[in-house]
Amino acid sequence: MATVLIGVVREMLQKAPAPRNVFVPFRLGQIFGEPGADVQQRAVLMDALTAFAHPSAPGAIVDLPYRWKRSVYRDPLGQT
């Protein structure tokens, strides 16, 4: 059973890393995005899951490039 930790405080991921870590620069309490923003939430969740599909090292952090509402989110349901 493999684990990915997604967080919004990068320093916290550095201090207490999980095996796989994903940093998203959002607010506390809105890790996966904005209320009602289904595409944004799906995209962030899928990005966290994608950490299982790529080679990594214990404690490594993937930085997601999003900038809240200023980013364009690709819906994972629309991709094959």
Next chain:
Amino acid sequence: MGRGWNQLLSWIYTRVPALSRRYAAGLDAVAGAVPWTPARVPLEHATVALVTLAGVHLRGQPAFDMQNANGDASFRVIPRTVSPADLAITHDYYDHAAADRDVNVVFPLERLRELAAAGRIGRVAPRHVGAMGHILDREERRLVAESAPAIARLLKEDGVDYVVLSPG
């Protein structure tokens, strides 16, 4: 300090991210090697579970204990089929106003079900876990000795391949 004070601090921390970064910078790093389990199952065949530390629980379950200054290291099991309307959040240590409007911003179970329906993951695990962050001292020891192993056991029983862990 009372719950109102904690809630006020949470409101401020949510709006001033530098405070959280400064708090984290002052923490000791967790000692020891980071554990590792290889990811052997393709996502489209994997069973996925969510473990949230955002204080999410079923409305019918006991709320997390907000009177204990060390937090509450217990956890709640949340079934795969739950409706968001049946979920509540008890957690004074982050501002969950947004999550109260749409729980998926901290516990995206609906989004996970959509990914499974579309074939992006294999299946949604039958059981997910709600717990809380801000666990200190005696409660931290209980988390490490009792709750975390119990959570791992139940997820393993369900054949979970991958876990997405998220704070509040």
